[in-house]
Amino acid sequence: MSKKFQVVIVGGGTAGITVAARLMNEENPPSSVAIIEPSDKHWYQPLWTLVGGGVFPKEDSMRDEGDFIPDGVEWIKDEVTTFAPDDNKVETAKNGEIGYDALIVCPGIQIDWGKIEGLKETLGKNGVASNYSYDHVDQTWAFLEDFGGGNAIFTYPDTPIKCAGAPQKIMWLAEHHFNRIGVRSETDVYFASAGGGIFGVAHYGEPLGRLVKQRDIKTRFKHTLKKVDGKKKKATFDKEGEEVVMDFDFIHVTPPMSAPDFIKKSPIAAESGWVDVDKHTTQHNKYKNVFSLGDASSLPCSKTGAAIRKQAPVTVENVQAFLKKRPLKGSYDGYASCPLVTGYGRLILAEFGYGGVPMESFPFDQRQERYSMWLLKTQGLPNMYWHGMLRGRA
Ligand SMILES: Cc1cc2nc3c(=O)[nH]c(=O)nc-3n(C[C@H](O)[C@H](O)[C@H](O)COP(=O)(O)OP(=O)(O)OC[C@H]3O[C@@H](n4cnc5c(N)ncnc54)[C@H](O)[C@@H]3O)c2cc1C
Structure with a gap:
């Protein structure tokens, strides 16, 4: 095996970077963490709605991936091709096998x-x-x-x-x-x-x-x-x-x-193709040192960055507990949010958990179109993403 890390993260998108940053912000971070991510660039995809609507140039949604790999994390600029969970390793296209004690799988969704x-x-x-x-x-x-x-x-x-x-x-x-x-x-x-x-x-x-x-x-x-x-x-x-x-x-x-093809074909996939995890702990249902969150996971929530913001601290808590051989206490409730832009300067902020149960943040009727929520979408959330969430702070 060419390399081994205590934690390996597959995919450095919204979920991968957020989890890596949170792990490294822990009082006792794992002894070694690697992110396997082939792309030089990172995109804040929620902005694309506003790009399509002529509000922002598309370049505003893009940053260099390297600026968001947390200090102390090794970036393996490569793609994972297969998983060998019985041997605690993944296979990559250029770097051979990479071993792990715990694996976090978040390569996003495939567009067909x-x-x-x-x-x-x-x-x-x-x-x-x-x-x-x-x-x-x-x-x-x-x-x-x-x-x-x-x-x-x-x-x-x-x-x-x-x-x-x-x-x-x-x-x-x-x-x-x-x-x-x-x-x-x-x-x-x-x-x-x-x-x-x-x-x-x-x-x-x-x-x-x-x-x-x-x-x-x-x-x-x-x-x-x-x-x-x-x-x-x-x-x-x-x-x-x-x-x-x-x-x-x-x-x-x-x-x-659908789930990315390399996930669908792998032993960590559920029948649906998504990575087969427990809907509360984000831990794999069969391979206990494998975790997954974000769009590629089987978590039965709405596939959004907002959901990942709540999944990430749970995954980090549970990965740390797993590594320390403690019971997993982190539990994800299915929270997701969808800022429903209903026009220029108008937005309905939908927030809900598993089963579509509303989980609203503000003390007013969020079903009404509001200019304040438009400002949240156009100004607040992009800043929160780049400066808070991806730094493991929000
Ligand atoms: C038009 C649009 C509007 C959206 N609006 C919103 C919104 O308003 N609010 C909201 O919360 N969310 C929104 N989203 C959804 C949000 O962007 C995604 O849910 C989120 O980015 C998913 O994060 P992820 O980490 O699972 O996947 P991604 O962020 O897509 O990252 C996956 C990463 O894995 C890497 N990867 C892929 N294959 C491999 C491999 N084989 N090996 C290693 N790495 C690999 C990719 O290069 C990528 O960097 C929107 C998305 C779109 C497209």
């Missing part, structure tokens, strides 16, 4: 662009946009800025996705923008979703449903996007076995997503 016929070829052209790609996110705004009316479609796939609110946030921004530039009366705005409602958590679904009516959004539920023909400007959906073709002038696609 290829599952929608024609999408890869036309993304970023012909009015076809997606905020789910850094490379194309600025094109969303380029299309919206020049929009001259017609059909604007916003899709939602039939798989778990990161940030379940993002597919509609860009719709609300676009709808507001169409009003501002005077093309709303010549525009039909469609929310075409594989799901059966506007939002999965009933507490917030109700006020959002009211906005759908007020702002004349045409909903097309149980519609799963299957094909995009950019040149002909046609989107083909499956509606419970029936083919439905819609013309578009602009379409924002939220692509299907």
Whole structure:
């Protein structure tokens, strides 16, 4: 084995960096910690909604990964290819085997662009946009800025996705923008979703449903996007076995997503493909020295950075307890938050735990659209992310 560390972290995204920083801030940090992460860059993905809406340039969402690897942590700039949990090691593409006493797995979610016929070829052209790609996110705004009316479609796939609110946030921004530039009366705005409602958590679904009516959004539920023909400007959906073709002038696609393939094929995956962990302790259900959090984990919460903010201290507490052979006391309650941008200067702050139970932070009705919550999203949260969360302090 080429190297061994007390703790190895797979993935240096939101979860990996937050956990590493928190581990190193502990009074007695592990004796050696490594992060295996291939990317030079780190992205604050929640900003991409606002980039697509023309509020920020996309470069504001990106920093050098090296600036966030905590002091004392070794960065192995490589990718993990396979896991050998019975032998306490992972295999990497360039650095051979890496051993560990405890492993924390957080390589994020995989975007399955290829599952929608024609999408890869036309993304970023012909009015076809997606905020789910850094490379194309600025094109969303380029299309919206020049929009001259017609059909604007916003899709939602039939798989778990990161940030379940993002597919509609860009719709609300676009709808507001169409009003501002005077093309709303010549525009039909469609929310075409594989799901059966506007939002999965009933507490917030109700006020959002009211906005759908007020702002004349045409909903097309149980519609799963299957094909995009950019040149002909046609989107083909499956509606419970029936083919439905819609013309578009602009379409924002939220692509299907799944666990990364190397996780799916590995012994640490559950049948669903996600890393198989206990929903409260984040510890693997079979391999007790393996933990997982974030988008790649089987935690049955909403896949968001906000959820990771609450999962990270639990994982750190439990990894430390495991290493010291103590009982695991940290317990995650499923908390996730979704700042539902409902227009420029308007936001409904959804916060909920397992089972969709509201877990709100503020002493006012968070189901109302508020300018203060827009400021939280545009100013407060990005600062909190870069200066607090990624430093293990928030
Ligand atoms: C458009 C959009 C809007 C969003 N809005 C919000 C929001 O408003 N609020 C919110 O809380 N969240 C939001 N999110 C979701 C949030 O960004 C993610 O949930 C969060 O970043 C997931 O963190 P993660 O660490 O699990 O994965 P990531 O941050 O994606 O990091 C995964 C890391 O693993 C690395 N990796 C991948 N494969 C390997 C491998 N084989 N070996 C080693 N490393 C590997 C990757 O390079 C990457 O750095 C949004 C996301 C998007 C795309």
